[in-house]
Amino acid sequence: MIGIYSQPQLCQAWIDRYRRAKPNFACILGFTDTGLIPNISAAGATPHDRQFTALADAEFLVNGVQPRPRYRLPPLTAGASPTLISRSIVQAQAIPVQIFNAGLHLAPSVPCVDLGGKAANCVSTGKAIDLATVEHLWQQGLRWGEAIAAQTDYLILGECVVGGTTTALAVLTGLGWNAAGKVNSSHSHCNHAQKWEIVQAGLRELPAASDPLQVVAAVGDPMQIVAAGMAIAASRSIGVLLAGGTQMLAVYALIEAIAESRSVAWRRDRIVVGTTRWVVEDPTGDTVGLAKLLDAPLMATKLGFADSQFAQLRAYEQGFVKEGVGAGGMAIAAHLYQGWQQAELLRAIEALAADYARQD
Numbered sequence: 001m002i003g004i005y006s007q008p009q010l011c012q013a014w015i016d017r018y019r020r021a022k023p024n025f026a027c028i029l030g031f032t033d034t035g036l037i038p039n040i041s042a043a044g045a046t047p048h049d050r051q052f053t054a055l056a057d058a059e060f061l062v063n064g065v066q067p068r069p070r071y072r073l074p075p076l077t078a079g080a081s082p083t084l085i086s087r088s089i090v091q092a093q094a095i096p097v098q099i100f101n102a103g104l105h106l107a108p109s110v111p112c113v114d115l116g117g118k119a120a121n122c123v124s125t126g127k128a129i130d131l132a133t134v135e136h137l138w139q140q141g142l143r144w145g146e147a148i149a150a151q152t153d154y155l156i157l158g159e160c161v162v163g164g165t166t167t168a169l170a171v172l173t174g175l176g177w178n179a180a181g182k183v184n185s186s187h188s189h190c191n192h193a194q195k196w197e198i199v200q201a202g203l204r205e206l207p208a209a210s211d212p213l214q215v216v217a218a219v220g221d222p223m224q225i226v227a228a229g230m231a232i233a234a235s236r237s238i239g240v241l242l243a244g245g246t247q248m249l250a251v252y253a254l255i256e257a258i259a260e261s262r263s264v265a266w267r268r269d270r271i272v273v274g275t276t277r278w279v280v281e282d283p284t285g286d287t288v289g290l291a292k293l294l295d296a297p298l299m300a301t302k303l304g305f306a307d308s309q310f311a312q313l314r315a316y317e318q319g320f321v322k323e324g325v326g327a328g329g330m331a332i333a334a335h336l337y338q339g340w341q342q343a344e345l346l347r348a349i350e351a352l353a354a355d356y357a358r359q360d
Contacts, residue, residue, distance in 0.1 A: 001335040001342065005280055005288045007272075007297035014272045014297070018239050019336050021153035025086075025095055025243075026144075026230065027061060027326055028159050029054045029112070030102040030223035031119040032128065035163030040194065042077045042186040042320065043162045049074040054160040055108055057083040057325050058099050062110040064091060065355045070109035073356075078188070079320035080312035080353065082327035085303075086158065088348040089334045096152070100144070102137060103129070103222030115140040117222040123170045124198045126205020131217040134225050138213060138258075141229020148230070154239035156333055157230060158326020159247055161223045168250035170199040170219035174206055175257050177293065183246040184285040188319035192284075212257040223247075228254045235267040242271065243329020245279035245287050245322070252296045272297040276328035277304065278316050301331035303345050310353050 004011040031054060034040060036047040044050035056071035060083045063069070073081045090097050101108055103117035117137045120128040148155055161167070165183045172179035181192050202219040210218065216225050228251050231240045242248035252273055259266050273296055280287050280300045291298035305313040316322065334340040340348075 001302050002332055003277065003280070003300050003302055005298045005300065006291040007295070010269060010297045011272055011299050013269070014239060015336065018154050022337055023095060023154045023156045023241070023333050024148055024152035025090065025097045025156045025158060025326060025330065026100060026148060027058065027097065028100045028102050028157065028223045028226050029058055029104055029108065030159070030161040030221045031104045032161060032163045032167055032221040033120065033122040034166050034198065037122070037198065039191065040166060041162050043324065044074040045077055050162045051105070053162045054104060055106060057081055057160045058112070059109050061087050061090065061325060062097060062099065064352070065359045067359065076321065078318070079315035082321055082324040084352055084356070085327040085349055086325045086330040088352040089330045092348045093334060093338055095333065100226065102226045113144070115226060120221045123167055123219045124201040126202040126218050128219055129217050129222060131214060134213050134217045137222055137225045138229045141226040142233045145230035145233030149234040149237045152238065154241065155234045156241045156243050156326055156329045157227050158243040158329060159223045159227065160325050161221050161247065164221060164223065164247045166195045166198055167219065167221040167224065168247045169195050170202055171215055171224060171250045172253055173199055174203055174210065174215035174219055175212060175253055177253060179290060182286040182290040184279050184282050184287055184322060186321055190282070190284040211261050212254055216254070224251055224254055227251045228258060231255055231271055232259065232264055232266040235270040236265065238270065240271045241329045241332065242273045243326035245275040245328070246285070246290070248273045248275070249287070249290055249294060249296055253294050272299060274329040274332045275300045276323045276331070277302055278319065278322040279328065282319060282322065284319070299332065301328050301335070303331045303342065308346065308350060310350060313349070313353060
């Protein structure tokens with residue numbers, strides 16, 4: 001149920017070490033005005049819908065199906081929110097979840113840790129987040145990574161940031177990586193040209209010889225720096241699964257850059273990136289090539305929806321949605337913790353999808 005795509009020895013050793021271990025899941029929410037650009041993302045059919053995606057996904061992740069949700073899952077062009085995948089596993093395997101607000105315009109409707117961040121301006125401004133806020137979020141990430149590490153065998157770090165693959169491309173490029181054409185998207189066909197135009201506009205404002213936190217301040221989003229801090233601190237004592245595709249590969253690159261520029265200690269052998277098969281097999285991106293370029297350890301769940309009774313889930317096989325809210329990492333964890341195979345995963349996800357359809 002787990003495919004390994006780069007750094008095979010490190011990934012296999014990580015899998016062997018954390019098999020049968022129970023994780024904690026930390027989901028970091030953030031917002032960037034980049035997500036409001038028309039057609040930039042399919043994580044919400046319209047810019048208005050995308051303002052509430054993170055809020056709705058977090059509410060569903062924590063509460064599941066409710067008769068009167070504060071924030072309803074937003075309508076999508078095609079497919080269903082990946083929070084269905086994560087929620088089904090959290091619910092069935094009793095995996096602890098903690099929500100972190102790294103920077104949103106509105107407060108979540110479920111209990112969360114407010115990290116004192118701010119929603120980011122559009123990448124194209126080159127002034128996404130003020131540097132003082134980035135520094136603050138970095139320290140918050142370190143603090144919470146250490147705190148969570150004392151409570152669990154390993155940490156799954158997920159995210160919900162609409163427009164986050166564009167900020168990922170921006171941060172990777174700002175750190176010096178040739179990531180153009182390699183990132184993914186919630187669209188069935190990645191909108192590389194649109195992303196690159198936005199990123200280039202923002203990077204024109206980036207001062208020469210910027211350090212990693214300055215790169216985030218210029219063209220990043222609030223989730224990235226929190227996830228980097230959490231992963232670094234947690235890796236000193238436990239394993240970390242960065243649950244996502246392009247966005248978590250950008251976090252991995254950020255971890256390396258910060259560790260080098262600030263001489264921060266971390267355990268490289270304890271951090272891996274875990275995503276979905278739909279991300280690594282996306283012919284319109286090159287996640288595997290990006291992972292190899294970064295020398296990052298990448299694995300993916302083999303979960304598939306081709307035989308699903310729900311058209312919204314089968315849409316994943318046509319390239320829609322693909323990942324989010326830690327879905328790939330949670331499916332990997334479901335296999336490691338309780339040995340779930342394709343049948344168990346699909347059964348749990350479809351049961352939740354059926355409950356949601358009846359409620360809807």
